[in-house]
Amino acid sequence: VKWNRKYCDLFIADKNGISITSDSPIENGKLSLCVQNTEVLLTVKNVGAEPVYFISYTPLYKLQYFTLLDEHKVTKTNPLAIQAGDSYEIKVDFRCTTVGFYEAALAFEFKPDLQHSTATFTIVRSVEVHFITSLGIELAPTAPFRPQPLLACASVSSNGFCSEVSTLPICFFCFGSFRRVLLESPLRWMNYAEKLKLLLHLEECQMEVDIKKYNIPNNEREHATMELDRNNRNLLVLEVPGVSENRPSVLRGDNLTVWPIGKGYKKYRGYVHNVELDSVKLGFAAELLNLFVKNMKFHVEFSFNRLTLCVQHRAAELAISHRLGNVLFPAAPANSPQPTELFDSKLEKNQEQYEAVQHIIAGSSKPAPYLVFGPPGTGKTVTMVEAIKQIEKTQGSCRILACAPSNSAADLLCQKIMEHMDKRKVYRMYAKSFNTTCVPEELKACSNLAGDYFQFPLKEKLMEYKIMVTTLITAGRLVTGGIPPGHFTHIFVDEAGHAVETECLISLAGLLCPETGQVVLAGDPKQLGPIIRSTFALKYGLGVSLLERLMTNFSVYQKKDGKFNNHFVTKLLRNYRSHPAILKIPNEMFYDNELLCCADEYLRNSYCSWEHLPPKGFPVIFHAVNGKDEREASSPSFFNRDEVEVLMGYLKKVLQTQGKKGHGTISPKDIGIIAPYRKQVQKIRQALCKVAKDLKMDLKWLKVGCVEEFQGQERKVVLVSTVRSNPNYAEMDKKFSLGFVKNEKRFNVALTRAKALLIVVGNPMILKSDATWDRYISCGLLSSTHNTELHIKERSETAESVVQQHLDPEWRNDL
Numbered sequence: 089v090k091w092n093r094k095y096c097d098l099f100i101a102d103k104n105g106i107s108i109t110s111d112s113p114i115e116n117g118k119l120s121l122c123v124q125n126t127e128v129l130l131t132v133k134n135v136g137a138e139p140v141y142f143i144s145y146t147p148l149y150k151l152q153y154f155t156l157l158d159e160h161k162v163t164k165t166n167p168l169a170i171q172a173g174d175s176y177e178i179k180v181d182f183r184c185t186t187v188g189f190y191e192a193a194l195a196f197e198f199k200p201d202l203q204h205s206t207a208t209f210t211i212v213r214s215v216e217v218h219f220i221t222s223l224g225i226e227l228a229p230t231a232p233f234r235p236q237p238l239l240a241c242a243s244v245s246s247n248g249f250c251s252e253v254s255t256l257p258i259c260f261f262c263f264g265s266f267r268r269v270l271l272e273s274p275l276r277w278m279n280y281a282e283k284l285k286l287l288l289h290l291e292e293c294q295m296e297v298d299i300k301k302y303n304i305p306n307n308e309r310e311h312a313t314m315e316l317d318r319n320n321r322n323l324l325v326l327e328v329p330g331v332s333e334n335r336p337s338v339l340r341g342d343n344l345t346v347w348p349i350g351k352g353y354k355k356y357r358g359y360v361h362n363v364e365l366d367s368v369k370l371g372f373a374a375e376l377l378n379l380f381v382k383n384m385k386f387h388v389e390f391s392f393n394r395l396t397l398c399v400q401h402r403a404a405e406l407a408i409s410h411r412l413g414n415v416l417f418p419a420a421p422a423n424s425p426q427p428t429e430l431f432d433s434k435l436e437k438n439q440e441q442y443e444a445v446q447h448i449i450a451g452s453s454k455p456a457p458y459l460v461f462g463p464p465g466t467g468k469t470v471t472m473v474e475a476i477k478q479i480e481k482t483q484g485s486c487r488i489l490a491c492a493p494s495n496s497a498a499d500l501l502c503q504k505i506m507e508h509m510d511k512r513k514v515y516r517m518y519a520k521s522f523n524t525t526c527v528p529e530e531l532k533a534c535s536n537l538a539g540d541y542f543q544f545p546l547k548e549k550l551m552e553y554k555i556m557v558t559t560l561i562t563a564g565r566l567v568t569g570g571i572p573p574g575h576f577t578h579i580f581v582d583e584a585g586h587a588v589e590t591e592c593l594i595s596l597a598g599l600l601c602p603e604t605g606q607v608v609l610a611g612d613p614k615q616l617g618p619i620i621r622s623t624f625a626l627k628y629g630l631g632v633s634l635l636e637r638l639m640t641n642f643s644v645y646q647k648k649d650g651k652f653n654n655h656f657v658t659k660l661l662r663n664y665r666s667h668p669a670i671l672k673i674p675n676e677m678f679y680d681n682e683l684l685c686c687a688d689e690y691l692r693n694s695y696c697s698w699e700h701l702p703p704k705g706f707p708v709i710f711h712a713v714n715g716k717d718e719r720e721a722s723s724p725s726f727f728n729r730d731e732v733e734v735l736m737g738y739l740k741k742v743l744q745t746q747g748k749k750g751h752g753t754i755s756p757k758d759i760g761i762i763a764p765y766r767k768q769v770q771k772i773r774q775a776l777c778k779v780a781k782d783l784k785m786d787l788k789w790l791k792v793g794c795v796e797e798f799q800g801q802e803r804k805v806v807l808v809s810t811v812r813s814n815p816n817y818a819e820m821d822k823k824f825s826l827g828f829v830k831n832e833k834r835f836n837v838a839l840t841r842a843k844a845l846l847i848v849v850g851n852p853m854i855l856k857s858d859a860t861w862d863r864y865i866s867c868g869l870l871s872s873t874h875n876t877e878l879h880i881k882e883r884s885e886t887a888e889s890v891v892q893q894h895l896d897p898e899w900r901n902d903l
């Protein structure tokens with residue numbers, strides 16, 4: 089039977105004087121309820137003039153959580169005559185323990201004439217129950233979602249024009265065809281700075297368009313009001329819903345402009361002192377504070393901080409003036425290294441890691457960067473860290489700069505460097521905009537944290553440290569601060585595949601002496617790449633990291649006779665992080681099964697006999713939840729309360745079973761929760777506060793974050809929420825490179841962080857529309873049928889129309 093709307097309408101229509109209703113409204117044949125546990129009455133009413141015989145009611149597919157009851161116990165052999173004007177009730181009882189959406193499709197069959205005709209007619213009703221707990225109710229949308237309409241010009245078009253062009257710092261569009269030729273030509277040393285700067289301008293142009301959406305007035309708000317800060321009467325508090333989700337992105341130290349309505353056009357610049365959940369605290373000139381009265385109405389203009397772009401422009405220019413051509417476009421012979429004894433003795437047993445360390449110490453790739461690449465958990469970071477320690481030990485006059493694109497990756501790098509190292513030799517320098525409360529305890533003493541702000545020591549003081557750790561952007565401060573080129577003898581960049589080339593350049597240009605300095609880049613091009621807003625900049629190459637460009641374009645980094653030249657590059661393939669079950673699919677899908685599982689057996693098996701693991705020995709759970717992806721207020725970010733509830737259920741189980749039945753103890757810092765959208769991260773954090781209270785535990789160091797924050801990280805137990813449950817949004821995810829669906833790199837990073845237990849919560853019906861997830865889930869179904877490996881905890885009911893579902897039995901079998 090091929091389903092179509094007309095056919096469906098035919099099934100749900102009341103007919104021959106019989107109607108089926110309920111106390112709650114039924115729309116298009118469907119009764120929708122949001123409940124904890126419930127009982128629903130469906131009323132069959134005869135509003136015609138003749139009696140009608142009720143002969144049966146049948147669920148159209150197997151009901152798991154619904155029970156149907158009626159007093160007469162109607163069946164074909166026990167029909168019930170419903171006289172004209174009479175009605176009859178059927179009780180639908182719903183009992184369940186797992187949150188999500190559940191549907192029951194019921195077909196009611198009637199006969200107008202019991203004696204003389206065999207003709208029957210059917211009416212279909214469906215009951216959809218959103219089963220939720222008190223936690224889910226707490227996490228409900230704070231306000232209905234009201235999308236912010238896009239401005240007329242929401243993106244820069246392919247000819248590079250947009251209505252905001254005149255606001256660009258350099259109007260490069262005037263040069264039309266010349267610029268197009270430049271964009272379309274490959275990146276070479278001859279056009280290096282010029283092309284990268286042009287791409288950065290395109291990116292900036294898109295950022296300008298994006299941030300203007302938030303200016304007030306907009307379609308949401310006609311004006312803004314501010315309040316005096318309770319603790320500091322010199323500050324004004326402006327409500328900015330969404331600021332904690334980076335919409336708009338406002339950081340401590342940024343500026344925004346306000347002007348009071350009806351008081352002329354004088355604009356006042358506000359300095360951001362603090363960013364709170366939904367507001368920012370601003371410092372203004374005394375003139376505005378003197379003028380300020382309660383309920384004063386303002387217009388607000390947001391602007392993004394150009395600093396990060398400026399330092400990238402500068403880096404592109406410095407790359408030329410400091411003659412980094414041989415570093416960025418390498419071709420060089422090799423020297424032979426001498427063997428050394430390592431700090432981290434486990435690396436000695438791994439030939440590739442050991443040799444990589446030797447070559448880095450010997451500087452055998454110089455002036456070309458040394459590359460360390462390979463799949464997740466293969467020890468790229470620890471190899472880099474070992475090389476740093478060896479250089480520090482053996483080369484008295486060395487000065488090392490170790491960088492990563494994000495603060496979390498830079499923190500991890502620093503934490504690993506600090507093991508076996510005199511703490512006084514290491515300095516972790518944070519940007520002034522970083523949240524001081526997020527500095528890990530063990531890094532506080534060796535960082536620029538000074539109470540509740542960051543200080544910036546004099547250049548001479550900074551130059552005394554042997555090892556400096558910063559993010560790539562903050563490395564720009566070292567250039568600005570006048571640290572001379574060549575001061576750093578070695579520059580290491582971890583997670584280099586995640587950085588835009590110009591971002592990576594910040595740590596090199598102006599600091600590296602190309603004749604003597606050694607650059608080492610580590611990363612995995614199959615994990616997250618650079619984050620680019622402008623589709624135009626992406627099209628012309630800004631999405632390719634320096635690591636990826638070097639690996640793809642230069643013969644020194646490519647295999648010759650089936651082997652890499654380990655004087656220049658090392659590919660690591662032994663995974664020391666995860667249980668083989670966790671690696672199975674990513675290994676097959678992204679790494680041609682080359683990845684070898686070498687993680688410590690005791691640690692990786694520590695959850696293999698966990699009581700909540702249905703097939704023991706395979707520590708991966710895919711828990712199907714038929715939830716709902718929702719949005720609230722003006723935030724375009726998604727969340728899924730049903731998945732949060734399921735996640736919290738597992739989290740409690742993990743925390744409550746520790747120390748029992750042979751499980752070791754687990755501390756919150758050994759657990760990570762990953763979600764693809766910021767709103768879901770926020771909701772999970774909100775739910776964690778409740779769990780912490782219930783369990784009387786401090787969960788502050790349990791890391792919850794987007795995938796980007798987990799790149800490079802690992803945890804003993806990882807929980808992943810995929811959020812998506814509506815098929816219409818999946819296409820949007822693909823287009824804008826959001827979420828997990830249709831985004832292989834994000835999938836790969838999220839699913840390779842766990843050491844001993846991975847729990848994925850999601851809607852398989854949606855995820856299966858993506859080839860990568862389909863393989864992941866199908867493999868699970870397949871192996872669970874064979875009673876091995878991946879286990880699908882619970883099959884979800886379909887999110888599609890139930891009527892569609894029961895009309896096509898073959899389609900249903902496919903689920």
Ligand SMILES: Nc1ncnc2c1ncn2[C@@H]1O[C@H](COP(=O)(O)OP(=O)(O)OP(=O)(O)O)[C@@H](O)[C@H]1O
Nearest residue numbers: 434435438463464465466467468469470664665800
């Ligand atoms: N030779 C080794 N022997 C034992 N354990 C190792 C070895 N090399 C690395 N490890 C361990 O493997 C885990 C992963 O290492 P690391 O974080 O350096 O991997 P990575 O390749 O940088 O991962 P990602 O791609 O996720 O950033 C760490 O716990 C590390 O201590």
